[in-house]
Amino acid sequence: MKVLSVASEAAGLVKTGGLADVAGALPAALAAQGAEMTTFVPGYPAVLAKIGKAKAVHSWDSLLGTKARLLAGKLGGHPLLVLDAPAQFGREGGPYADAAGRDWEDNWHRFAALARAAADIAGGAVKGRAFDLVHAHDWQAGLVPAYLRLAPFKGGRVVPSVITIHNMAFQGYYPAEIFPQLGLPPSAWTVDGVESYGGVGFLKAGMQLADAITTVSPTYAGEIRSVEFGMGLEGLVLARSNRVHGILNGIDTAEWNPEHDPHLAANYSAGKLAARTKNKRAVEQEFGLERDDGPLFVVVSRLTWQKGMDVLTGVLDHLVGIGGRLALLGSGDAEIEQAFLAAAARHPGRIGVKLGYDEGLSHRLQGGGDAILIPSRFEPCGLTQLYGLAYGCIPVVSRTGGLADTVIDANPAALAARVATGIQMNAVNHNALAMAVSRAVALYHSPAEWKRLQTNGMKADFSWGASGAAYAALYRQLLEEQE
Numbered sequence: 322m323k324v325l326s327v328a329s330e331a332a333g334l335v336k337t338g339g340l341a342d343v344a345g346a347l348p349a350a351l352a353a354q355g356a357e358m359t360t361f362v363p364g365y366p367a368v369l370a371k372i373g374k375a376k377a378v379h380s381w382d383s384l385l386g387t388k389a390r391l392l393a394g395k396l397g398g399h400p401l402l403v404l405d406a407p408a409q410f411g412r413e414g415g416p417y418a419d420a421a422g423r424d425w426e427d428n429w430h431r432f433a434a435l436a437r438a439a440a441d442i443a444g445g446a447v448k449g450r451a452f453d454l455v456h457a458h459d460w461q462a463g464l465v466p467a468y469l470r471l472a473p474f475k476g477g478r479v480v481p482s483v484i485t486i487h488n489m490a491f492q493g494y495y496p497a498e499i500f501p502q503l504g505l506p507p508s509a510w511t512v513d514g515v516e517s518y519g520g521v522g523f524l525k526a527g528m529q530l531a532d533a534i535t536t537v538s539p540t541y542a543g544e545i546r547s548v549e550f551g552m553g554l555e556g557l558v559l560a561r562s563n564r565v566h567g568i569l570n571g572i573d574t575a576e577w578n579p580e581h582d583p584h585l586a587a588n589y590s591a592g593k594l595a596a597r598t599k600n601k602r603a604v605e606q607e608f609g610l611e612r613d614d615g616p617l618f619v620v621v622s623r624l625t626w627q628k629g630m631d632v633l634t635g636v637l638d639h640l641v642g643i644g645g646r647l648a649l650l651g652s653g654d655a656e657i658e659q660a661f662l663a664a665a666a667r668h669p670g671r672i673g674v675k676l677g678y679d680e681g682l683s684h685r686l687q688g689g690g691d692a693i694l695i696p697s698r699f700e701p702c703g704l705t706q707l708y709g710l711a712y713g714c715i716p717v718v719s720r721t722g723g724l725a726d727t728v729i730d731a732n733p734a735a736l737a738a739r740v741a742t743g744i745q746m747n748a749v750n751h752n753a754l755a756m757a758v759s760r761a762v763a764l765y766h767s768p769a770e771w772k773r774l775q776t777n778g779m780k781a782d783f784s785w786g787a788s789g790a791a792y793a794a795l796y797r798q799l800l801e802e803q804e
C-alpha cells in the first residue's frame with residue numbers, strides 16, 4: 322500500500338506546531354503496518370537547504386500559472402517529495418506568514434498549487450510513482466480531495482483520500498473571487514463542493530470531498546459536532562459523522578525519550594528519577610530562577626487564547642504565593658507575551674520567561690520541570706502533555722480534546738487505584754486553574770504519590786503503534802470500498 326501524505330510542515334524539515342510532529346512521525350508508524358508513506362511538502366528555503374542536492378523527477382510549466390519542479394529525497398529514511406515553486410515558497414519568513422507575522426496574501430494560491438500538484442502526482446503524472454491513497458493534512462492540503470474528485474489528473478487513476486483535521490480553528494477561508502483561479506470546474510462552486518458561507522473553504526472542501534475525515538483524538542471528534550468546537554463546520558461534521566474518526570496522535574519515541582535525549586543535562590528513566598534533579602537545576606540556572614526544592618512549573622506553548630495562556634497570566638501571583646516557580650518558553654500574542662514579561666519582573670527569581678521557539682529548550686523543560694501547565698480552551702490532541710507524561714513532568718490540563726483522552730486525573734478514586742497520571746480541570750477560568758495549581762502543589766508535597774504519578778505516565782504507551790494500526794486499517798477499508 323503506497324500512501325502520499327500532503328502536509329505544509331514536517332518535523333526534521335520545518336515545524337511550527339504539532340502538525341509537523343505528526344507528519345514527521347507517520348511514515349515510520351505506517352511502515353510498521355506494511356504501508357509505504359511518501360511525504361509531500363512545499364519547498365520553503367529551509368526545506369531546500371536541508372534536502373541538499375535532490376533529484377528533479379517532474380516539472381510543471383504552469384501549475385495554476387506558476388513554474389514548478391518536483392524534487393525527490395528522503396526524510397528519516399522514508400520517501401520525500403518537495404514542491405520547488407520559487408514564486409510561491411522561495412521566500413524568507415515562516416511557512417504561512419512574513420517575518421512580522423502577517424499571513425502571506427497569496428496563501429490560497431500557494432496551497433492550492435501544493436494541492437493541485439498532489440492530485441497530479443496521485444493521478445500518475447510522475448512515471449514510476451504510483452499511489453493508492455492520499456492523506457491530506459489540515460486546510461493547507463484541503464483542496465487535495467477536491468482536485469482528486471472534481472478535477473482529476475487527465476487520464477490518471479482515481480484514488481481515495483483521507484483528510485486529517487489537526488485544528489478546526491484554522492480553516493483557510495477565502496473570498497469567492499479566487500474561485501475561478503483554482504482550476505476547478507464551475508460545478509465545484511456549490512455547497513457540496515468548495516463553497517463555504519459564500520467564500521472558498523479549503524478545509525471545508527477537504528471535509529466535504531474526502532472519503533474519510535479523521536481528527537486527532539476521540540474526544541475532539543465528538544466535540545467538533547458542536548457549535549463551540551465546530552466553528553461553523555459542525556453541520557458538515559454531523560452530516561458526514563459516519564465518515565469521521567478520532568485517532569490519537571502518538572509521540573516519536575526516538576526524539577522524545579528521557580533515557581537517550583541528547584538535550585538533557587542528565588538522562589533518566591522511571592526507575593532512576595533522582596537523576597532528574599540535575600535537569601531541574603539546569604532549568605533554574607537557564608531561567609535565572611532561585612534554587613529550591615519546591616515545585617517548578619513549566620510551559621512550552623504558543624501564547625494564545627486557544628491555549629488558555631491569558632488565563633494563566635492571571636494565576637501567576639497565586640502560583641508564586643503558594644511556593645511555585647515557573648519557567649516559560651513560548652511566543653504568540655503580543656499582549657500575552659507582555660503580561661508574562663510583567664509577571665517575571667514582579668517575581669524575579671520565581672518566574673522566568675523566554676520568548677521564542679527553541680526545540681532543545683523544549684526538551685530541557687520537560688526533563689527538568691515538575692509539572693507542565695496546559696489550560697487549553699480546546700485541544701485537538703496536544704503533544705506537550707504526552708511529552709510531559711513520557712518525561713515525568715506532570716501534566717496539569719483542562720478536560721478537553723486529547724487532553725481529556727490522555728491524562729488520568731488524580732482524583733481520589735484514581736489515586737486509590739494507583740492509575741493517576743496528572744491533574745485535570747473542568748473549566749478554563751481563573752478559579753479552576755488556581756485550584757488545579759494548588760492541587761499540584763499539594764500533591765508535590767506527598768512525594769510518594771507524586772512519584773507514582775510520574776512513573777505511571779512514564780510507563781504508559783504513547784508510541785505510534787496503536788494509532789499507526791488505526792490509520793492503516795482505515796486506509797485498507799477505503800481501498801476495499803473502492804474495489
Ligand code: ADP
Pocket residue numbers: 337338339340342488621622623650651652677678679680683702703704705706
Ligand atoms: P499546537 O500544534 O496546537 O501548537 P501541540 O501540543 O499539538 O500544539 O504541539 C506543539 C508542538 O510545538 C510541541 O512539539 C511543542 O513542544 C512545540 N512547541 C510549542 N511552542 C514551542 C516553543 N516556543 N519552542 C519549541 N517548541 C515549541
